[in-house]
Amino acid sequence: MSQTSRRNFLKAGIGATVLAGMGGRAALAEAGKRSATDWVTLGKSGVKVTRLAFGTGTFGGRVQRDLGQDGFTRLVRYAYDHGIRFFETSEGYRGMPEMLAIALKGLPRDSYRLMTKYSTPGTGAPTAEKIDGFRTALNSEYIDILLLHCLRPPTWEQDYKPLQDGLSEAKDKKIILAHGASVHGLPALRTFPGNKWLDIAMIRMNHNGTRMDAESMRETPERGNVDEVVAHTRKVHGEGMGVISMKLCGEGQFTSFEDRDAAMKFAMNLGAVDAVTIGFKSTAEIDEAIERMARV
Numbered sequence: 001m002s003q004t005s006r007r008n009f010l011k012a013g014i015g016a017t018v019l020a021g022m023g024g025r026a027a028l029a030e031a032g033k034r035s036a037t038d039w040v041t042l043g044k045s046g047v048k049v050t051r052l053a054f055g056t057g058t059f060g061g062r063v064q065r066d067l068g069q070d071g072f073t074r075l076v077r078y079a080y081d082h083g084i085r086f087f088e089t090s091e092g093y094r095g096m097p098e099m100l101a102i103a104l105k106g107l108p109r110d111s112y113r114l115m116t117k118y119s120t121p122g123t124g125a126p127t128a129e130k131i132d133g134f135r136t137a138l139n140s141e142y143i144d145i146l147l148l149h150c151l152r153p154p155t156w157e158q159d160y161k162p163l164q165d166g167l168s169e170a171k172d173k174k175i176i177l178a179h180g181a182s183v184h185g186l187p188a189l190r191t192f193p194g195n196k197w198l199d200i201a202m203i204r205m206n207h208n209g210t211r212m213d214a215e216s217m218r219e220t221p222e223r224g225n226v227d228e229v230v231a232h233t234r235k236v237h238g239e240g241m242g243v244i245s246m247k248l249c250g251e252g253q254f255t256s257f258e259d260r261d262a263a264m265k266f267a268m269n270l271g272a273v274d275a276v277t278i279g280f281k282s283t284a285e286i287d288e289a290i291e292r293m294a295r296v
Contacts, residue, residue, distance in 0.1 A: 037050050
């Protein structure tokens with residue numbers, strides 16, 4: 001083989017190797033691509049949900065209620081048919097658990113996951129009785145995830161001990177599969193790292209602190225402390241808690257494409273958020289969220 005031919009052969013071989021490597025990396029990147037409809041495990045809870053959840057609590061559920069039952073059912077079925085199989089609601093979202101049950105009626109129960117929330121500080125009926133009421137409202141023998149809703153005080157672990165005991169008993173009986181809490185405020189969030197009771201942490205998360213956790217234990221226009229929220233989120237995720245982010249669209253305040261894109265990119269690239277919930281009111285919003293999650 002001449003020197004010229006040998007050089008050309010080596011160049012071709014090196015080029016092929018480089019291209020193969022690039023192709024291999026591209027294939028690996030494609031294989032690792034995350035989508036809204038992936039089933040993910042929420043930490044040590046063992047509960048699997050789709051990465052994107054359909055939320056029913058926009059402004060306390062008003063936005064979803066205003067669709068009417070028929071419109072809401074069509075939207076839920078659209079989400080289901082497009083691979084979203086995780087639905088979240090709360091006793092605090094007036095009428096929404098019942099509307100969600102009607103929307104899901106007839107679908108195989110093992111094909112989707114349900115999360116609902118128990119209002120704190122918790123008054124009235126005994127915990128077990130209230131959980132039975134949640135199951136009745138949702139028309140389900142069991143609830144995949146039950147959260148203590150809207151934790152604010154730093155003393156919640158002591159204040160709500162009877163509620164935690166009630167949820168633990170329900171979990172032992174397989175009435176619920178995992179328990180946890182949604183948090184509203186840094187005073188409560190600071191107590192999450194190291195907590196042994198929480199299976200799931202639902203934490204407000206976006207790129208600029210809109211409707212995120214701040215020092216106040218009341219809802220205020222004050223921007224949340226993004227850096228501190230992220231630090232606690234990474235800590236609890238590293239300890240094995242499943243993390244679900246909320247307020248990804250700033251509770252409807254992110255009206256621009258750029259803000260919604262930035263918020264999704266921020267949450268999904270932290271490496272500490274397993275799933276996100278978004279309250280939808282149209283099929284276009286569902287399509288956008290699915291596309292955006294795949295892209296960022």
